[in-house]
Amino acid sequence: MKKNIFALVLTFLLAGLWAGSALAQGKTPTDDDVNAVASQLFCPVCENTPLDVCPTAACKQWRELIRLKLSEGWSETQIKEYFVAQYGARVLAEPPRQGFSWLVYIVPPILLAIGAYLVFTTLRSMRKPTPDVAQVSVGLETTVDDDDLRRVEEELKRLQ
Amino acid sequence: MFATFGYGVLLLTFLMALYSIGASLFGYFRKDQKWVESARLSMLLTFPMLSLVSASLIYLLVTGNFNVKFVYEVTNRAMPLYLKITSWWGGQAGSLLFWSWLMSAFATAVTFRKWARDREFLPWVVIVCSVTMVFFMGLSIFFENPFETFWQTMDGQIVPALFRPTNAIPFTAPDGQGLNPLLRHPGMIIHPPMLYLGFVSFVIPFAFAIAALATGRTDDRWIRITRRWALWAWLFLSLGLVLGGRWAYDVLGWGGYWGWDPVEIAAFMPWLSGTAFLHSVMIQEKRGLLKHWSMILIILTYCLVIFGTFLTRSGVLSSVHAFAQSAIGPSFFTFIFVTFVISVALLLWRWADLKSENQMTSMLSREALFLLNNLLFISILVICFWGVIFPLISELATGQKVTVGPPFYERATGPLFATLVLLMGIAPLSAWGHSTIKTLGKAVWKPLVAATLAMAGVVTYFLLNRSIINDYFPYALIGFFVVIFSAFVTLYEFWRAANARAHAQNENIFLALWRLAGRNRRRYGGYTIHLGVVLMAIGIIGIEMFQTSTQRTMKIGESMEIAGYTIRYDSLAQFEHTDGRWVTRAEVSVFRDGKFLGTLAPRYDLYPDGQPMTIPGVRSTVVDDLYVLLVNWEGVNAQVAPFKVYHNPLVNWLWFGAIIFIFGTLVAAWPDKDPESVAVSARKPRETVPAGITD
Structure with missing residues (x-):
């Protein structure tokens, strides 16, 4: 009887632990959860293709890996760090700030x-105005005599 | 036989272009016009001869001569005729020949008629055009020959070579590989020629700029001759970029139109420097300022054109190793470096002659604001260039490969683009020469009040639809304000001028607007372009800041929801198309508030070579696009299929704005009856006009 009670308690404890763990890990990741992380990573194989829209088989596997990590309770940052450790900084959408x-x-x-x-x-x-320009303009003023002025005025009148 | 003939004529044309350079140089330095004329005639012949070369290649493509390596790579028997012809620019070797052919056409167009008018520039225009052609033809002859044929050697190996290897026999493949399916879209068929037309046409203003520097005729004559060339170049480049964006939206299946990919940026960079150049030359024409700067910009644009051509075809900048292994990479960079050094040396030589004729007298004058506009365009260019080459620098310096992706560019260029649009609103209201806060304020207040009232409407809309408010909301508000303000300024400018004319001439306002635009196409074409940019900006704010997406695997009859829409998976069909591709096509019904809106058919095509293509089902309205993808990469069967749905608000404003933009450029670039009369009238003393009425 004692043995049975012990087994029951153990079962409840384990069930509680599992439930707690499941709670910590959250619900099963949806495609949108996976894409939210994948869109911040670039395919290590194809040039300039974000992971969420890359059609290669390798990228499909990497998306599944993201799903697995999310279901294990990994954060977005941890997953990104994992991919950088595995494939280098080029998987990030921009170079690391370091x-x-x-x-x-x-x-x-x-x-x-x-x-x-x-x-x-x-x-x-x-x-x-630069000094050179000022000098030139002064020089021009001094060289214009009355005859010149009269001639210019006559020209202007004729034009009018 | 046609391969040999094509290659022979190409070689001959190459030699003729070399002769043009030599004869032109000789004639210029000996001051002997006969040599220059001989050089011109020799250059004119390059067009019919390169047309013959191109015709030979097209014949080989159309007849499916799979003995020729290029034909084997880009065509197959199942391809329709039009695709066989357009596959001319579907591969690197063909597109380099296409570049040379276009260049010869433009060189001919610029020197065939009225060349006597530009006699002093002629030797250098011939030299620059011929040097560019020699470079591209040289690439075709020595590195990327489209006429290379297959040979079977004694040990059974198939090797491509121009001439028969020892003891080898000709080999003809039974069928070709066919054009990359992604390049079979109508947008991608027209996109490369437009881009190349833009690239090539920018060579003409550059050639005249070099001629101006070399001959010492550094006034704005070269700008007046080439202004329309530059506008056409800009038009083609803009068209190329827009078509590329539309192609990406329709074919690449990621819900967007611009991915900040190095290849896209390579085409965007000459557009940026070209846009700065178009504004800068206006300052030079109107005020005789910034002559050095205009020269720097056109030199930069030419170098970026060559750089862009290289990147759009090769894509080798992604890795140091790919670049080193590329046959044409080092040639391109040597050519860019040499032309840049020579151009800058010429500029420095003439530096003193390019002094400004006037002075800027006001920080708020039109020219000062244009200068600020140039600073912004060049800043965006620097960011783009730095982002494109940084992965290479990083790999060289540290051995670490990095990606410089959209977040970097969007964050860095976003504020600069917003400032540009704001400046686009303010600049037309300031006057050439002198503006003060008071005069500018007097011109600005009406559009500003109108924009503030309109913004109240925008904010109210968001408050009534709180569910669409996201983290980008504050930025979106700034963006909308800038865009609305610029739109009002532009419309106000149209209305003010048309109204004044309607009263003065007693005309209907629409007739007044039509005649006004006809009399000053450059100004009103420019304003129309501004209007196009404003509309495009609305679309960009919509999709960039408010795009949402969701993905779900559905059984037939199940539904998913996004942005108020319900998408129900109805059926799936799989069949083989006549051209050999395996088509998987789903049908989904779209509902909103329980009301049936229509059926969409997203599909993916799998080509015989294993290349997949994802074609979205799109429901487009002026408000938004519902963009449904059948996610082929996650496994599809008749019962269960994964769908990815994007909701792209306002995205069609982008395409509509692009049409207005292109129309405005056409208005501005359309040739006048007699370009000389324009030049003469432009030299006449200008009447005093109020701020905002000048162009």
Whole structure:
């Protein structure tokens, strides 16, 4: 009798443990759950093809692997880390923010800032007349005599 | 025989183009017009001769001569005639010849008539066009020969070679491999020629730019001659990009139109620099400013055209090893490097001659805003270029392969595109020369108020439909505001000018608009393009920020739901098509609120070579697309089939906007009766006009 009670308790305990574990793992992953992770990964074989739409047999297996990992309670980050460990950083949709790969993120803003600075200084410098231009205009003013002025005015009248 | 004939004529044309370069250089430096004329005539002959070469290849393709390697690779007996002809550009070897042929046609068009008018530019235009042709013909002759034939050697091996290997006998395959099924779509048949037309036509403004630098005629004459060439180039490139997008949407089966793939970006980059160039030359024409910059942009565009041609066909930039093993990769890069260095050297030589004739006097003037527009276009270009080459740099530096995918580009370019659209709204309201906050504010306030009122409507719509609000909502609101504001500015500009004319001339407003646009096609063509961009932007915001998708495996009679639609799986049919492909076609019924809307038939085709193609069933309305895919990669049978459904809000605005965009470009690029009279009138003193009325 004691033995039976012990077995019953053990069964309940195991059932409880299984239920708890199942609860922690959540429901069976749907296709949408799998695609949500797969769309963030790129096929290691085909060029530039996200895993969720890749038709190859290898990618089908990888999607099943994602489903399995999700059903085991793995998080999205853990699954991505697993794929990176297995197939390298190229499976990620963008380079990891570490080491040399930082360059991909840093270079464009730096160049953009340089470009903006160049445009700004170009605009500023263009707004101020340079001394050369000022001198030339002064020089021109001094060389125009009254005869020239009269002639220009006559020309203008004729045009009108 | 036709293969030998085609190759022989190709070789002869190559030599003639080489002669053109030599004769033109000799004539220029000896100041002997006879040599230049001889060079021109020699270059003119390249077109009929390359037409002969192309005709030979087309004959081989149409007659199914599977002794020729290229014919074997891109055709088979089952293919219809039109596909056999269009497979000319379906493979690398053929498309390189196609490039040369198009280049010869454009070189002929630019130097056949009225060349005497541009006599001083002629030697250098001939040189640039001929050098480009020599390069592409050289690739065809030495690396990617479309006339290579199969030979069977003594030990039974089949080898492709131009000339008979020792003791080998000709070998003819019983049938060809056939064109890649993905390339059989109408969009993909027209897409490459459009792209190539765009690429090739940009060579003409570049040739004139180099001629201007070499001859020292650095005023805006070269721009006036080539303005329409540049516009046509831009039109073709835009058409190529749009058709490519539509093809991806219809055939690739991932619910989108643009995947930021290196091949797509390769075609997009010359478009970006070309767009910046089209705006920059306007500043040069109107104000005599930014001459250096216009030169830099056209040099950049030419180099990107060559780079784009290389990438769209080879795709070897994905890996260092693929690049090193590619026969044409090093040649392309050497050519790009050499032309870039020579062009920049010429530019530096003439740097002092290209000084601005005027000064920018206001940070808010039209030219200052155009300069900002150029900065944005070039920033997007830098991001694209960096994203495309970074995987190669990473692999070279660290040995680590990385992917630079859509999230990178979308995050980096999104704000820049939004700013561009905003600028597109403000710039037409500012005046050339001088604008202040006060004058600009006076012009802006009406469209701004209208846009704010319209935004109240947009926000109300979202509040009434809270279920569609997602994480992108704040960005979408900014996007919609920018887009609506720009749309109102453009429409306001049309209305203001048409209304003024209608009153002045006592005309009907539509007639006034028609005549106004006819009198200044460039300005109103430009505004129409802006309107097209605005509509396209609405579509892009819709699909990029509010696209939803769901996937489910269904039994017959089961349903799935997305965005208020119910999709019921009705039946499945599997059959063999007459062209040999195995078709699996499902039928689904679409309902909304219990009301039957129609039947869709997503399918996937499996070609004899194992290549699958997923064709969606699409229900399109002005509001959204319901895009249903039969997910062939998950296993389908008569009872159970997996479906993936995308809901793409507003996506058709993208295609409709593209049509308006192309129409606007056509209006702007349409030739005038006499281009010279335009040049003369443009030199006349301009009357004072209020802000926003100038182009």
